[in-house]
Amino acid sequence: xxxxxxxxxxxxxxxxxxxxxxxxxxxxxxxxxxxxxxxxxxxxxxxxxxxxxxxxxxxxxxxxxxxxxxxxxxxxxxxxxxxxxxxxxxxxxxxxxxxxxxxxxxxxxxxxxxxxxxxxxxxxxxxxxxxxxxxxxxxxxxxxxxxxxxxxxxxxxxxxxxxxxxxxxxxxxxxxxxxxxxxxxxxxxxxxxxxxxxxxxxxxxxxxxxxxxxxxxxxxxxxxxxxxxxxxxxxxxxxxxxxxxxxxxxxxxxxxxxxxxxxxxxxxxxxxxxxx
Amino acid sequence: xxxxxxxxxxxxxxxxxxxxxxxxxxxxxxxxxxxxxxxxxxxxxxxxxxxxxxxxxxxxxxxxxxxxxxxxxxxxxxxxxxxxxxxxxxxxxxxxxxxxxxxxxxxxxxxxxxxxxxxxxxxxxxxxxxxxxxxxxxxxxxxxxxxxxxxxxxxxxxxxxxxxxxxxxxxxxxxxxxxxxxxxxxxxxxxxxxxxxxxxxxxxxxxxxxxxxxxxxxxxxxxxxxxxxxxxxxxxxxxxxxxxxxxxxxxxxxxxxxxxxxxxxxxxxxxxxxxxxxxxxxxxxxxxxxxxxxx
Numbered sequence: 001x002x003x004x005x006x007x008x009x010x011x012x013x014x015x016x017x018x019x020x021x022x023x024x025x026x027x028x029x030x031x032x033x034x035x036x037x038x039x040x041x042x043x044x045x046x047x048x049x050x051x052x053x054x055x056x057x058x059x060x061x062x063x064x065x066x067x068x069x070x071x072x073x074x075x076x077x078x079x080x081x082x083x084x085x086x087x088x089x090x091x092x093x094x095x096x097x098x099x100x101x102x103x104x105x106x107x108x109x110x111x112x113x114x115x116x117x118x119x120x121x122x123x124x125x126x127x128x129x130x131x132x133x134x135x136x137x138x139x140x141x142x143x144x145x146x147x148x149x150x151x152x153x154x155x156x157x158x159x160x161x162x163x164x165x166x167x168x169x170x171x172x173x174x175x176x177x178x179x180x181x182x183x184x185x186x187x188x189x190x191x192x193x194x195x196x197x198x199x200x201x202x203x204x205x206x207x208x209x210x211x212x213x214x215x216x217x218x219x220x221x222x223x224x225x226x227x228x229x230x231x232x233x234x235x236x237x238x239x240x241x242x243x244x245x246x247x248x249x250x251x252x253x254x255x256x257x258x259x260x261x262x263x264x265x266x267x268x269x270x271x272x273x274x275x276x
Numbered sequence: 277x278x279x280x281x282x283x284x285x286x287x288x289x290x291x292x293x294x295x296x297x298x299x300x301x302x303x304x305x306x307x308x309x310x311x312x313x314x315x316x317x318x319x320x321x322x323x324x325x326x327x328x329x330x331x332x333x334x335x336x337x338x339x340x341x342x343x344x345x346x347x348x349x350x351x352x353x354x355x356x357x358x359x360x361x362x363x364x365x366x367x368x369x370x371x372x373x374x375x376x377x378x379x380x381x382x383x384x385x386x387x388x389x390x391x392x393x394x395x396x397x398x399x400x401x402x403x404x405x406x407x408x409x410x411x412x413x414x415x416x417x418x419x420x421x422x423x424x425x426x427x428x429x430x431x432x433x434x435x436x437x438x439x440x441x442x443x444x445x446x447x448x449x450x451x452x453x454x455x456x457x458x459x460x461x462x463x464x465x466x467x468x469x470x471x472x473x474x475x476x477x478x479x480x481x482x483x484x485x486x487x488x489x490x491x492x493x494x495x496x497x498x499x500x501x502x503x504x505x506x507x508x509x510x511x512x513x514x515x516x517x518x519x520x521x522x523x524x525x526x527x528x529x530x531x532x533x534x535x536x537x538x539x540x541x542x543x544x545x546x547x548x549x550x551x552x553x554x555x556x557x558x559x560x561x562x563x564x565x566x567x568x569x570x571x
Contacts, residue, residue, distance in 0.1 A: 011373070094329050165394055
């Protein structure tokens with residue numbers, strides 16, 4: 001394990017594309033966080049700053065970060081895996097004694113580390129924001145909803161596992177990135193149109209992106225004057241059925257883990273059978 | 277265990293085209309084994325299969341008498357086709373990856389870079405190297421850990437004459453140290469100068485194999501000049517003196533059949549009334565044999 005990590009560190013930490021994407025990812029995320037806290041909308045009964053308080057900040061920032069998962073983290077994995085094929089270093093690795101399983105394991109470790117990095121970014125940004133905007137700090141409010149960070153972690157792994165699968169199929173960075181993005185924005189959405197409504201939420205992209213759903217801005221931004229007797233905001237969108245019922249979180253998580261297993265197994269099979 | 281590699285019935289097909297077909301040979305410890313063949317004869321495919329990079333469709337091979345797994349390759353140094361390295365990494369870091377895989381100490385890197393005259397470029401990015409330097413780095417990588425067996429595919433590709441001489445010297449030095457070297461090449465001169473054994477491949481099949489000097493000895497050519505060349509040619513063919521025979525004017529060029537000597541040929545000609553104006557023994561170069569074999 002340590003050996004594989006050392007090898008992946010040498011390869012990635014010296015790769016300028018990797019460094020650029022990681023820095024860009026952190027920078028854009030922090031900028032988004034910063035500028036969103038500066039938005040000032042004046043709606044009676046609605047306070048923008050409430051969205052950046054504990055515990056509201058966790059789902060909000062996780063949702064922000066999920067967009068970067070798709071764009072940046074997925075692409076990082078495609079580039080790092082695709083490079084092994086375009087530089088033909090996969091041959092170098094195998095002929096010097098790395099097993100095909102270890103070759104895949106190295107990439108999976110990277111996925112875990114990058115996911116942890118993404119989660120850490122949210123944690124840092126969320127903590128800073130929460131400490132600044134929360135009026136009554138408490139451990140309970142700090143930890144409430146923080147489980148969404150783990151859900152984000154699973155989501156990041158899922159996106160990158162799919163990216164790894166595409167990189168292993170196509171072996172070419174440009175083609176893999178194109179197909180990965182096309183799958184997200186065109187292929188699966190089109191495919192969904194031909195499926196019964198009941199099945200649509202269970203397709204990989206829909207399900208994985210649904211792990212960190214769009215926060216109910218009006219509900220979490222409502223001030224005390226808008227809280228009704230039963231403790232819920234009348235603006236809570238689920239309540240007025242603007243959004244369809246979503247899959248329960250636990251089920252989404254189980255299915256996401258199943259999809260991750262499927263993508264990794266498919267990558268493993270390709271690597272096992274491939275002539276490098 | 278004297279047998280380092282035993283290849284048995286190896287076959288690899290790309291679509292309907294056979295890259296190698298039912299290939300078999302054995303390599304003994306301490307030999308420098310040349311795999312010689314024109315482009316497309318299956319040399320790289322063979323080496324890629326034995327190094328675990330590609331899968332054979334059928335057949336098998338054993339390293340050191342055992343079915344190989346990934347650990348086997350940690351004890352073999354290899355350079356397959358064009359050396360593949362991370363272009364953005366320095367020479368040191370590229371080799372560091374291999375020392376990590378093979379669990380070797382880092383000071384091995386300086387040793388092999390020194391042997392291949394690349395120490396001064398230790399911290400240069402791989403992308404900045406010339407073709408010859410990249411090839412030398414490939415050889416340096418193969419030498420990491422001082423392996424008992426080295427598999428080298430066209431190791432002098434892209435090198436200038438000085439570089440070629442250096443690499444050959446290195447290979448000979450490694451061979452003298454008792455290492456087993458498997459060397460694929462289409463350069464006959466290289467095989468003749470470096471290898472103790474050779475297998476000649478064409479279209480994925482071994483046409484001939486054996487010790488280089490025996491192959492050469494067996495194929496000594498005899499050149500005879502006689503005014504009765506046509507009659508002598510017929511007599512020789514009738515008597516089964518030749519493996520191959522050609523006639524051009526008054527000259528006959530033949531490689532003698534097994535067990536026949538030039539002295540016996542001279543005696544046969546004399547006893548049958550043929551006056552030989554000239555009899556000359558030509559040690560056929562591997563090149564002419566090679567061309568003849570793959571014809």
